Amino acid sequence: MPRPTEQEIAAWYPRLFRTALRLTGSAEDAADLTQQAFCNAFGRWNQFDGAALATTWLHRILLNCVRDWARRRAFRSTSQVQEWDLVPVTDAAPDGRARVERQEELAAVRNAVEGLPADVRSALVVTVIDGYSYSEAAELLQVPVGTIASRVHRARTLLRAAMGDATEEVEP
């Protein structure tokens, strides 16, 4: 497979960065690990046969980088990094202007996300938070695209109910 163009790298990078971000909870570490994953991928690009989507192949490489990083830091020494973990960002400066109500709202969202069934939550994480397409999510989670679609739809419905969101569901 030909090496990716700058445009492709720029399109893929945010998804990988967000994956690293939610696994580490640190923007600095996410930046380092995403760069490292790309560098590792470039070094062995001739091993990429195109059987998988480039983004999901990169995702696997990134996951290995994160696991190595966690081992070196003795991070979560009692448990392994799980692919669909969600760690809140700790090193970004909190917004001092944010109102208490807003913080409570966001806490309610986190609680609602944590309360989702595992399969629904992982579909939400990979699409809404990481930003992968349904096709990519299907490959990462090894389920059909239709299953991703229904799980994300269910995640939205459950979160809306859990958060007491007054927003009506949109029908196209």
Next chain:
Amino acid sequence: MTHDDTSHADAAERLQALLSGSLSPSDMRQVLALVARDDGARRLLGEMLAFERTVRAAYGYDRTEEKMKDSLASLLASLGAGEIPPERDRAGAARRPAFRMRRVLGALAASVVVAASLYAAISSHLQNRSMRTPLNPVLDSAAMPKVTEAERAGYSRIWSEVAQAARGPKPWILLSNGGGEFGYLPSPSAGAAEERLLLVRCLVTPGDDGRVQTINLLVPARRNLRLSLPEIAHLGRRLACDIAMYADSATVGLTVGKGSADAVGVRGRVGFGDRSVEIGEFLLGGKPMRIVVQAVPLGAVG
């Protein structure tokens, strides 16, 4: 899943592909054209964006966008400079790399420009045969309905939602007769500030079916912008539009037909504001076509 659920999921899948940046330029253009013309798709996209913002904000991920852009720029700069080693084995080695920091995102944004037909000058494309441009443009033509506050808010929301989906390059959006078209503008040159969103409204009367046609174009006001749209409506033949933008006014040209043999058109200048201007008329199929234009600022470009 019911039929409605299935169609909702299909629309959501296409829009998620758009948001993820995984579409080819032609597919992206198709989906954004759908967003521009379909109110349901637009509302769904708005809901998806709001949902995405809320969930990411809940975990603090919204505060890391700049860091992400910087680290991408750093990676691309190092690629351009050939500084990437074959493989790294230590995450620490990648921390604050000595890569040259270059802002290449602007160039990348420009590189994904699709669809917009931009030309350096508009005047050479306007054929004036059979044109009747009034020496004293008629201001405040009664034929042009005033843009209401609700319409202003609606147009601003449409542009904002499409712009958010585009995530970078600024779009123009054409809305006419229930249809929609969409394209990107190139990155503004230095000093070409975009402070306002503009609704350029053209009213053609009578249309090919005898009815008035209103064509609405949403575009950021940018000095020296030249925008050429090959088909904004169909009056039996294609109606093309060319716009040249200045600090507080725009020159709008409308042309029917192609080439020097059969093209007819009118052109006139309209100031930014609520006032409409009748820029002229031409004969098409023996019928006079009156052209009234308006360029209404809608508010700040988000």
